[in-house]
Amino acid sequence: MAESITTEAPAGEEEHHGHGQPSFWSKYVFSTDHKMIAMQYMFTGIAMAMIGGFMAYAFRMQLAFPGIDVPGFGIVTPANYNALVTNHGAIMIFWVAMPVLIAAFGNFLIPLMCGCDDMVFPKVNRLSYQIFLLSSVVLLSSFFVEGGGFGGAWTAYPPLSAKAEYSLTPLGSTIWLVAVALEFVAFLLGGINFITTAMNSRAPGMKLYDIPIVVWMIVIASILFLVSVGPLIAGAIMLLFDQNLGTAFFDPARGGDPILWQHLFWFFGHPEVYVVLLPALGITAEIITVFSRKKLFGYRTVLHTTIATGVLSFTVWAHHQFIAGVDPRMAHVFTLTTLLISVPIAEMMFCYIATLYGGAIKLTTPMLWGLSFIAEFLIGGVTGIFLGASGADVYFHDTYFVLAHFHYTFYPIAIIGTFAGLTFWFPKMFGRMMNERLGKIHFWGSIIPFNFIFIPLFVLGMGGQHRRIYDYSNFPELALPWMQDVRVLATSALLVMLSFQLVFIYNFIVSLRSGPKAEKNPWKSNTLEWTTDSPPPHGNWKELPTVYRGPYEYSLPDREDDYWPQDQPS
């Protein structure tokens, strides 16, 4: 059946460019093929996710059972604890969410969904990954220097981050900053590639409103990153000089201002949330249309609200600083913009739910992930309204309520989004199908414990539990027996969730080796990547496709098939 619809794309051979069998190095390590670079980003990101998850395991054990000899880690000292929470945050955002959601899916999907043979700058693309890999190595090396890894929280507020006598990590803090700067360079190079490829290399006939939403979202995310990261790069240079040359940009005693760092950091930091959110939203859009066999409700509305979100995201940053001495009149302005930004996001959510309404819903593993994204992200979004309002935030600031809130946004983004995309495009990436039963076991084994980790943390936050505390037994009002029980509950749920990841790893390896062969278009989807072989050959198509319509033409009443691929002439 798949063959009947792919008249434009004859079955490709493995190497149609004429050169012989490439060596291991040129195929897997120094490749300029966008699909291989996507895999490099994907596997590096997953490896970093395991490291970040292990860190969470170590410090959650310390919080539930203070002073315990954590199996596999040892005793968590206060310095260890600080380094673990700091790097858990930094890794999960900069080394997991960004490489997997933007770089891996962006690299894999943009050329395949736009119908071209590769990125416009393949060598820049390769350089981008190499710098990213270097940044990961640099970051991990900070754990093995004198003083250990940086422990000043992932937001790196000075003066704690600026002075070795406060942070006690003279080398770790500098190495951390260099690693973050390298990571930014990698994503600037990658982002320019994504934007130019999507703007200039689309298949003939693909107009702006024929581009699949996920490509739009990754491109908009790249633009947001590109125009928001600059002030933080400038800030990082200033902080680096404060650490190592003795300048006083952020030292109030010598004429500097630590609040300046918070402005520079969050001017980037808040758009950054949308930088990683948008690709996950895009992946969800692709999945729910395919598995409800319906046209995306309000394609243009979704697109325009995405752009509106992007613009608004530059005006909300000071809601992270309501208790940092921001003028109350300014706090009102930022409260207003913050509450305003929930409008376009809510609109998008309604569009997604409307897409599902009346659809022929098929609960495959990717669809379960897609639906859970909407459900869990809603909790994250709604709890954010409390924090965006300055009146409530004064009380909630830096409690576990905040922590639970942003994990309810970042877990759907980084974990659910990744698993949704990976299970959905696995047949295209590797040419084999994943096991559905194991996939569903892994899904429920991840989602149920996730809620058991973070709903208790909301409760603790409302009970006044402050973040970044090594051992609550020193605080009588936070060491009540019920509170300790809730901490143990959250940690136990984390252990259950982590152990269920083994199911995924098993499923991934077994499916990769011996899963049933995937056809070209196993999900009966419309977008261009499904018109080539699984996995796509070098060069993607033998003859590049032409586009005749938008990507979401499902269940049209006057057609026999319930889908209508973009490359099929009418």
Add this chain to the structure above:
Amino acid sequence: MATGLLAVWWVVASEIVIFGGLLTSYIMYRLSHDAWAGQAANTNTAIGAFNTFVLLTSSLFAVLAHQAAEKGDGKKAARLLYYTIGGAAMFICVKSFEWNMEISHGYTITSNTFWSFYYTAAGIHALHVIAGAIIMAIVAKDAAKNLELHRVELIGIYWHFVDIVWIFLFPLLYIAK
């Protein structure tokens, strides 16, 4: 828009926000520290003005190189690009002389926050000058053989951007005393 052109403009956009963040921080500090005017009085306006002249002249050569490349005259474009690189080299030499003098007078990056900004902003700009000159040398080498002539325009755009950053730095660090 041609792909290379598009990419260069996006590079410039990302650079604008880097310098934008740095200079906005500087301006905010400057507005709340009147004492900085006294510090800025110690910068040498004559040397700064001379360097402005050098950079603007080098930009003129970059424009002429683009014009020559448009006509397909790679040899002439390469020669003009080498003049531009000469301008960059002159700029860096003058800058080193100037910094040397200031440091010997005791104004270093740690003297106070004005001087921290002075050396940081001008230093990052100087790195851009050096990077631009290196890329220009590569472009010129190809252009002399009539290869990749479209790159002359691309490096020209980048060079004008580096130039414009200086046009912002000069009044902020030297003239506003």
